[in-house]
Amino acid sequence: MFRILTYLLLLFAYSASAQQSWCGAKQYADPDKNAVYQNFLQGAKEIELKTPIHKRDIRYFQVVIHVVARDGYQPVSQAQALQQLDVLNNDFAAMGDNINKLPDEFKTLVANAEMHFCLATLDPEGNPTPGITFTSTTEEFIGTNIGEGGRRVIQWDELGGKAGWDPTRYVNIWVGECLDILGSATMPGEANFPEEIGIIIDIRHFGTIGDAGHFNPYGRGHTLTHEMGHFFGLKHIWGQGFGEDCSDSDDIDDTPNAGGPHYGCPEGEQSSCSTSNMYQNFMDLTDDSCLAAFTHDQVARMNSAIDMYYPDLDRASSCQTYQAGFDQWFDQLTWSTDPASFKIIVFHPDGWMGRKEIRVFSMDGKLVFKNEWNEELTSLINLQNVASGIYLVNITMADECRSRKIVVY
Numbered sequence: 001m002f003r004i005l006t007y008l009l010l011l012f013a014y015s016a017s018a019q020q021s022w023c024g025a026k027q028y029a030d031p032d033k034n035a036v037y038q039n040f041l042q043g044a045k046e047i048e049l050k051t052p053i054h055k056r057d058i059r060y061f062q063v064v065i066h067v068v069a070r071d072g073y074q075p076v077s078q079a080q081a082l083q084q085l086d087v088l089n090n091d092f093a094a095m096g097d098n099i100n101k102l103p104d105e106f107k108t109l110v111a112n113a114e115m116h117f118c119l120a121t122l123d124p125e126g127n128p129t130p131g132i133t134f135t136s137t138t139e140e141f142i143g144t145n146i147g148e149g150g151r152r153v154i155q156w157d158e159l160g161g162k163a164g165w166d167p168t169r170y171v172n173i174w175v176g177e178c179l180d181i182l183g184s185a186t187m188p189g190e191a192n193f194p195e196e197i198g199i200i201i202d203i204r205h206f207g208t209i210g211d212a213g214h215f216n217p218y219g220r221g222h223t224l225t226h227e228m229g230h231f232f233g234l235k236h237i238w239g240q241g242f243g244e245d246c247s248d249s250d251d252i253d254d255t256p257n258a259g260g261p262h263y264g265c266p267e268g269e270q271s272s273c274s275t276s277n278m279y280q281n282f283m284d285l286t287d288d289s290c291l292a293a294f295t296h297d298q299v300a301r302m303n304s305a306i307d308m309y310y311p312d313l314d315r316a317s318s319c320q321t322y323q324a325g326f327d328q329w330f331d332q333l334t335w336s337t338d339p340a341s342f343k344i345i346v347f348h349p350d351g352w353m354g355r356k357e358i359r360v361f362s363m364d365g366k367l368v369f370k371n372e373w374n375e376e377l378t379s380l381i382n383l384q385n386v387a388s389g390i391y392l393v394n395i396t397m398a399d400e401c402r403s404r405k406i407v408v409y
Contacts, residue, residue, distance in 0.1 A: 001158065008213045009099055010347040012355075014404065020181055020221065022181065022254055022261075022263075022285045023182065023183065023184065023226065023227070023230075023250070023285065024144070024178075024181035024184030024200070024231040025184050025185050025187060025227065026227075033189075033190050035190075036189040036190060037190075038146060039188070039189075040188055040189060040233065040256075040305070040308065041306055042281040043304070044262060044301055044304035044305065044308065045063075045077055045304075046101060047185055047304040047307055047308070047396060048297075048299045048301070048304055050136065050299070050310065052224065054144060058114045058115065058116055058316075058317040059115045059303075059314040060115075060116050060117075060118065060120060060314060060315055060316045060318055060320075061116070061117050061118075061171050061313050061314065061315070061318075062117075062119070062120040062121075062130070062131070062169070062170055062171070062315060062319065063117050063118065063119055063131065063133045063170065063171045063270070064119070064120045064129075064131055064133065064164070064165050064170045064171070064172055064173070065081050065131060065133070065173045066132075066133045066135065066164065066172065066173065066174045066175065067132065067133065067134050067135065067164040067173070067175045067176070067203070068135045068136060068137050068142055068143075068152075068154050068161050068162050068174060069134075069135075069136070069176060069177065069182075069203055070136075070137055070139070070140065070142075070177060071136070071170040073177065073211060074100050075134070075386075076132070076134075076175055076203065076206060076207075076210065077210065077336070078130060078132060078334075078347075078349065079209070079334070079336050079345040079347055079378060080206065080207045080209050080210045080212075080338075081119065081131070081132055081207070081231045081336075082119065082347050082349065082377040082378050083207050083221070083345065083347075083377070083378040083380070084149065084207035084208075084224060085117050085118065085119065085377060086376040086377055086378050087207065087208065087220070087221030087222065087225070087231065088117050088224050088225055088228065089116055089376075090376070091113075091180045091222065091225040091282065091291075092112075092113040092115045092116075092228075092294070093112050093113070093118075093223070094110050094111060094112045094113075094293060094294075096222070096225075096291075096292060096293075097220065098246035098267075098280065098289065098291060098292035098302070098391060099185075099293060100291050101222060101280065101292055102267070102280055102292050103124065103276075103280075104280050105276060106256075106280065106293070109254055109255075109278070109293070109295040109296065110292075110293045110294075110295065110335075111199045111293075111294055111295055111296040111298070111299040112299075113299045113302065114279055114299075115170070115302075117220065117228075117317055117371060118318065118319035118351075119131025119132065119172055119349070120165075120318065121217045121318070123165065124165050124166050124169070124170075125379050127375065130149060132350070133162055135161065135281060137160055137161070137176070139153065139158075139160055140177065141176060141177050141178060141179040142154045142160070142176045143174065143175075143176035143177055143179075143201075143202060143203075144178045144179040144180065144181060144184075144200075144374075145179075147377070148271075149195070151192075151193065152196055152200070154174045154176045154200060155174060155195060155196050155198070156195065157284055161174070161176075162174070163195060164195060164196075164197070164331065166362070167195075167197035167198060167338075168310070168312045168313070169312060169313065169315070170313075171199070171228075171231070171313065172197065172198030172199070172405040173197065173198060173201060173224070174198065174199070174200045174201070174202075174286065175200075175201050175202075175203050175206045176200070176202075176203055176205075177202065177203055177204075178200065181202065181218040182201070182202050182205045182218055182223045182225065183199065183201040183202060183205065183223045183226070183227040184197070184199070184200045184227065184230075185199040185200070185227040185228070185230040185231040186230075186231065186309065187230050187231070187233060188230075188231075188233050188309040188395075189309060190287065190309075193222070196361070198231070199224070199227045199228065199231055200227075201223055201224055201227065202223070205219065205223045206221075206223075206224070206320050207221050208220050208221045208341065209338040209340060209345065209380070210217060210339075211340065212337065212338055213269070213338070213340050213341050216287075216288075216304075217264075217265070217287035217288055217289060218287065219275065219286050219288065220280075220288035220289065221288070222291040223288075225282050225291070226282050226283065226291070229282055229283050229298070229302070229330065230283075232301075232302035232305045232306060232310075233301050233302060233304065233305030234250070234283050234294075234298055234302060235250040235251065235252075235283070235310075236250060236261065236274060236284070236285070236299050237250050237252075237255050237258055237278065237281045237284050238250065238257075238258035238259060238260050238261055238282050238284070238291040241260075242261060242337060243260060244259065245259060245271070246259050246272065246273035248257060250283065251299060251301075252295065252297045252298055253297050254295045254297040254298075255278060255281065255283075255295055255297065255365060256275050256277055256278050256294055257272075257273040257275055258272055258275075258284075259272035260272070260274050261284060261285040261409070262277065262279035262284050262285060262286050263285055263286065263287075264285040264286065264287055265286055265289045265290040266279055266286070266290070270321075272375040275397035278295075280292040280293060281294070281295070281298075281395060282294055283298070303376070308391075317338060318320060322362055324401070326397055327402065329348060329352055330402040332348060333346055333348050334346070334347050334348070335404070335406070336351075338393045341381075341384070342384055343380045343381065343383075343384070344380070344382075344383065344406065345378055345379075345380055346358075346378065346379045346381065347377055347378040347379070347394075348377070349377065349378075351377045352375075352397075354374075354375070354397060354398075355369070355373075355374050355397070356372070356373040356395055356396065356397045357370070357372055357373065357395070357396045357397075358370070358371045358372075358373055358379055358393065358394070358395055359393075359394045359396070360381060360383065360391050360392070360393050360394075360406075361391065361392045361394070362386070362389065362391055362392075363389065363390055363391070363392065368386050368391065369381055369383060369386075375393070380391070383408050387406055387407055387408070388408055388409055389408060390405055390406070390407055390408075391405070391406050391407075391408060392405055393405070
């Protein structure tokens with residue numbers, strides 16, 4: 001059997017008294033920034049009125065992940081980065097792990113955003129890149145520290161962080177240690193400096209494997225989905241502040257009005273402002289085990305933000321799927337083990353379009369694991385509860401099948 005080390009975690013930042021620090025997005029709280037928002041809101045509503053209701057083509061965005069970490073934190077691996085993008089893509093496609101938990105009253109509100117995110121394959125100079133940069137730091141809480149000139153330390157080379165890439169072409173995501181938030185994002189037109197346009201995610205809440213897997217209830221990768229919503233112009237579902245206020249608004253027509261945020265993962269109907277609240281919405285502050293969906297009007301608002309502020313981000317050529325045959329794809333798979341959970345991660349950085357099935361058999365022919373692998377970049381094989389020994393992994397696509405032996409210690 002697997003021997004799993006039990007981690008004792010002091011989650012001081014997520015006590016009841018600190019839950020309001022879940023998200024660091026400012027949401028135009030400054031009066032000058034609020035004027036920027038009002039201009040954005042007016043322009044967005046004009047776009048939404050003129051845009052006919054029809055199925056959009058999928059929009060593609062290349063992502064670069066800047067990991068800035070101290071010694072002592074497990075490095076963010078390529079597998080972890082790809083797996084986090086799988087969560088993000090499934091969430092934006094209304095195919096996330098909680099989508100079936102939505103009450104019937106909200107199911108008609110759910111929208112597929114038709115947006116796809118992939119790791120950049122070329123850097124700004126046109127050189128090949130894995131889409132991930134790594135920078136070592138000795139600075140504690142670099143993700144939330146403010147340096148000279150009011151600049152965010154993690155986003156500047158000269159302050160000890162890592163400068164982002166051209167924000168008109170890449171979605172920059174910085175991953176580093178944060179003091180009292182899970183993440184933050186610049187909303188359209190809100191960044192103090194163009195170099196700070198992007199998203200910051202606490203390294204302990206990036207993806208679902210590695211260090212992130214130990215920091216429940218935020219260890220399922222939905223923090224990035226929430227912050228990406230802010231990046232594309234969405235406010236929290238209840239509005240601006242954190243108090244109970246039914247007159248506040250997220251300026252989205254089809255999201256149910258809410259007096260304030262929800263925390264934890266409530267059960268059953270939760271009501272405020274004389275209506276049932278959609279606490280499963282990605283723009284609320286519930287745990288990762290609750291967050292499930294964006295609405296149609298939220299998707300329309302994100303598309304308006306892209307049209308107005310990020311017109312050059314949508315680059316279909318930046319997200320290519322694997323074109324060679326199944327055998328070559330299988331031979332190029334990477335097999336690794338998450339040292340935190342001991343799950344086996346199988347991935348190909350170029351992905352593969354189409355339905356695949358993974359089956360794992362013991363050497364006496366007993367099926368011990370089965371999972372569908374669709375268009376995700378990664379697949380997790382959970383063999384934590386099987387005996388030590390040799391197992392046979394079969395990956396099947398249509399009438400093609402390849403196998404590999406693995407050892408469980």
